Amino acid sequence: MTTATATETVKLFVNGDFVKSKATQFSPVYNPSTGDQIAQVPFCSAEETGQIVQAAHDVFPAWRDTPVVERARIMFRLVSLLEKNADDVARIISREHGKTHAESLGSIRRGIEMVEFACGIPTLTMGDTVHNLAQDVDCETYHHPLGVCVGITPFNFPFMVPLWMIPVAITCGNTFVLKPSEKVPLSVMRLAELLQEAGLPPGVFNIVHGDKTCVDTLLKHPLVKAVSFVGSTPIAKYIYETAVQNGKRCQANGGAKNHILIMPDADIDRSVAALQTSAFGCSGQRCMAGSLAVAVGEAGEPVVERLVASADKMKVGPTDRDSGADMGPVITRQHLDGLLANIDQGANEGAKLARDGRSVKVSETPDGFYLGPTIFDHVEPEMHVAKTELFGPVLSVARVKDLDEAINMTNSHPYGNGAVIYTRSGRAAREFKHRAGAGMIGINVGVPAPMAMFPFTGHDASFFGDLHIQGREGIAFYTQQKMIMTRWHDGGGAGEFVTTRG
Numbered sequence: 196m197t198t199a200t201a202t203e204t205v206k207l208f209v210n211g212d213f214v215k216s217k218a219t220q221f222s223p224v225y226n227p228s229t230g231d232q233i234a235q236v237p238f239c240s241a242e243e244t245g246q247i248v249q250a251a252h253d254v255f256p257a258w259r260d261t262p263v264v265e266r267a268r269i270m271f272r273l274v275s276l277l278e279k280n281a282d283d284v285a286r287i288i289s290r291e292h293g294k295t296h297a298e299s300l301g302s303i304r305r306g307i308e309m310v311e312f313a314c315g316i317p318t319l320t321m322g323d324t325v326h327n328l329a330q331d332v333d334c335e336t337y338h339h340p341l342g343v344c345v346g347i348t349p350f351n352f353p354f355m356v357p358l359w360m361i362p363v364a365i366t367c368g369n370t371f372v373l374k375p376s377e378k379v380p381l382s383v384m385r386l387a388e389l390l391q392e393a394g395l396p397p398g399v400f401n402i403v404h405g406d407k408t409c410v411d412t413l414l415k416h417p418l419v420k421a422v423s424f425v426g427s428t429p430i431a432k433y434i435y436e437t438a439v440q441n442g443k444r445c446q447a448n449g450g451a452k453n454h455i456l457i458m459p460d461a462d463i464d465r466s467v468a469a470l471q472t473s474a475f476g477c478s479g480q481r482c483m484a485g486s487l488a489v490a491v492g493e494a495g496e497p498v499v500e501r502l503v504a505s506a507d508k509m510k511v512g513p514t515d516r517d518s519g520a521d522m523g524p525v526i527t528r529q530h531l532d533g534l535l536a537n538i539d540q541g542a543n544e545g546a547k548l549a550r551d552g553r554s555v556k557v558s559e560t561p562d563g564f565y566l567g568p569t570i571f572d573h574v575e576p577e578m579h580v581a582k583t584e585l586f587g588p589v590l591s592v593a594r595v596k597d598l599d600e601a602i603n604m605t606n607s608h609p610y611g612n613g614a615v616i617y618t619r620s621g622r623a624a625r626e627f628k629h630r631a632g633a634g635m636i637g638i639n640v641g642v643p644a645p646m647a648m649f650p651f652t653g654h655d656a657s658f659f660g661d662l663h664i665q666g667r668e669g670i671a672f673y674t675q676q677k678m679i680m681t682r683w684h685d686g687g688g689a690g691e692f693v694t695t696r697g
C-alpha cells in the first residue's frame with residue numbers, strides 16, 4: 196500500500212460519473228513490462244462502498260421496468276463499440292497486465308462473445324406455460340431480476356472476466372457493482388465509457404475499488420442480492436461462505452492445476468505445440484493453463500525433448516510496445532519472487548529442471564517482471580510444484596506408465612477445473628472424458644475454456660456454488676423465477692369475469 200504519489204489516481208464510476216474517491220489508502224498499479232508504477236488505485240472505505248451500492252439500488256426499479264428488448268439493444272450497440280475499440284483496449288490491457296497484444300485481443304474477443312450471448316436474453320429468459328393444468332387453471336413462469344449484483348474479479352483477465360458477468364447480469368435487469376482487481380483497474384474504466392456510449396443509463400453499472408474492507412462491505416450489504424467471484428481458491432471459499440452466511444446468492448470460481456495427458460499414440464508435434472501454448476500463454480497466468488503434463492509410457496522422452504526445444508525459441512519481452520515478444524512478464528515483482536521461490540523448492544525436492552527460465556534477460560526493459568519458460572521433468576504428485584497452482588510460466592511434467600495411472604493422478608488432485616487428453620484412440624478418449632474428475636475436458640484441445648453459451652463448469656476446489664458463470668446457468672444465477680397459477684371459474688364467482696364456453 197502507498198500514500199498518494201504523482202501518478203494517476205484511478206477514479207470510481209458511480210451513477211454515470213467518474214469520481215475521485217475519498218480514500219486515504221492507495222495501492223500501486225504497475226506496467227509489468229517495465230516495472231514502472233503507472234497509477235494508483237484507491238481503497239474505498241466501507242462508507243464509500245455502501246454509497247455506491249445504494250446508487251445501484253436506487254436505479255434498479257427503473258432499469259428492471261425497462262423493456263428487455265431495449266436492454267438487449269444496448270448490448271448490440273456494445274458489441275460494435277467493443278469491436279471498433281478493441282485495438283485501443285488491448286493496448287491498455289497489455290500495459291497494465293503484460294499480455295501480448297494478440298493475447299489481449301483474444302481476451303476481448305471472448306468478452307465480446309459474452310455480450311453477443313446477452314443479446315439473446317429476451318429469448319433466453321422466456322418462461323414456461325401450461326394451459327389447463329388443473330380444471331380452469333393455467334400456469335406460467337417468469338424470470339425476474341434480483342436487484343444489485345456484485346462482481347469481484349482477478350488480475351489475470353482484467354477485461355474478459357468482468358464481461359463474463361456484467362452483460363448477462365444487467366441485460367437480465369439487474370444493476371451491477373464491479374470491484375476489479377487492484378492490480379489491473381484501468382481497462383475496465385474504458386468498459387464503463389463504452390457502456391455509457393452504448394446508451395446504458397447512469398447507475399446501472401458502477402465500479403468501486405478496494406481491498407478486503409471494500410469486499411467485506413459488498414458481501415454483507417443488505418441491498419446486495421448476488422455475488423459473482425473469480426480468483427484464487429482460498430479467497431473464493433471465503434467469499435462463498437461469507438456471502439451465503441449473509442443471505443446472498445454466490446458463484447465463486449477458484450484456482451486450478453490442469454492436467455494435460457499425452458498418450459504414446461498422440462500426434463506428438465501437435466500435442467507439444469498445444470502444451471506450449473497452454474502452459475506459457477499469458478505467461479502461465481490462466482486458470483485454464485495446462486500446468487501439469489502427464490506423459491504416458493513412451494511419450495515422456497519425445498514430449499520433454501521437443502517441448503524444451505520449442506520453449507527455447509520463445510521470445511520473452513515487453514508487451515507495452517511492438518517488441519515481437521511471444522511471452523510477456525508476470526504481474527508483479529512480488530509474484531515473480533514467489534515463482535522463483537517455488538522453482539527453488541521444486542529443484543530441492545528432486546524434480547529435474549529440464550529448462551530454467553530464471554536466466555532470461557530482457558535488455559530493453561531490465562526492470563520488468565520476467566521469467567522465461569521453465570520446465571520441470573520427473574515430477575511426482577507429492578512435490579510442491581505438482582500440488583500447488585504456481586500461476587506462472589512453469590510447466591511440470593510427470594511420467595506415468597498407463598492411462599489408468601494418469602487418470603488416477605488427475606483425480607487425486609484437489610482442483611477440478613480442466614483436464615485434457617491428447618490421443619488418436621477413441622477408446623482412451625472416451626475412458627478419459629467419463630472418468631476424469633474435472634469440469635472442463637479437452638480431447639486434443641489444449642485449453643478447453645467454454646464459449647459464452649456453455650457454463651464454466653469447474654468442480655471441487657475450483658468452484659464454490661451451484662450455478663456456474665456463463666451459459667444458461669449464468670442466466671439462472673442472475674434471475675429468480677416466479678410461478679403464477681391462475682383460475683378463472685366458468686360461471687364466475689364474486690368479482691370474477693364470467694365466460695360462456697362455446
Ligand code: NAD
Pocket residue numbers: 347348349350351352356374375376377405406407410411425426427428430431448449450451481482584586612651653657
Ligand atoms: P485473488 O484471489 O488474489 O484476488 C481476486 C479478487 O479478490 C481481487 O479482486 C482481490 O482484490 C480480491 N481479494 C484478494 N484477497 C482478498 C481478501 N482477503 N478478502 C476479500 N477480497 C480479496 O486472485 P488473483 O491473484 O487476482 O487471480 C489469480 C487467481 O484467479 C488464480 O488462482 C486463478 O486460477 C484464478 N482464476 C480462476 C478462474 C476460474 O474461472 N476458475 C479464472 C481466472 C482466474
